[in-house]
Amino acid sequence: MMKVFKILETYKTQYENPVTLHTGEIVKLGEEEKEEKWKGWIWAENEVNKGWVPLQILEISLNKKEAKVLEYYTAKELNVDEDDEIVKIKSLNGWTWVRKIVNNAEGWIPDEIIG
CATH class of the missing domain: 2.30.30.40 (SH3 Domains)
Structure with missing residues (x-):
């Protein structure tokens, strides 16, 4: 899971x-x-x-x-909105490659916005 x-x-x-x-x-x-x-x-x-x-x-x-x-x-970044749900795939140097649950889009986002 x-x-x-x-x-x-x-x-x-x-x-x-x-x-x-x-x-x-x-x-x-x-x-x-x-x-x-x-x-x-x-x-x-x-x-x-x-x-x-x-x-x-x-x-x-x-x-x-x-x-x-x-x-x-x-270096593809991902547009995300507050309360979007994501899964972490890989973290590096203050950024994480994530997948958005709603549409499976992937990209980098800064760690400080992940709850």
């Missing part, structure tokens, strides 16, 4: 065109996230897009300017 959580406040997607990375791809790296609650994210760019990526899925080069992607990743 999966545990169901309620959303505490509405959250809307920050990036309309989220970055998607494939295993083995090489990305250029930018700045690491400085905010304490979201440490562990780094700005990354590929040929077609850019966005925040968890450090855990990257093998960073010695010069720290690029990295190899170790697993498929999408």
Whole structure:
């Protein structure tokens, strides 16, 4: 039985065109996230897009300017409303990949809005 959580406040997607990375791809790296609650994210760019990526899925080069992607990743965020019911799938660095019960839509949301 999966545990169901309620959303505490509405959250809307920050990036309309989220970055998607494939295993083995090489990305250029930018700045690491400085905010304490979201440490562990780094700005990354590929040929077609850019966005925040968890450090855990990257093998960073010695010069720290690029990295190899170790697993498929999408930065797709999920629009949720207060009192929506969700199931947690994977948590990383202050964010959780969730599935909305009502329509099975999936995406990342910040941990602080999960009840």
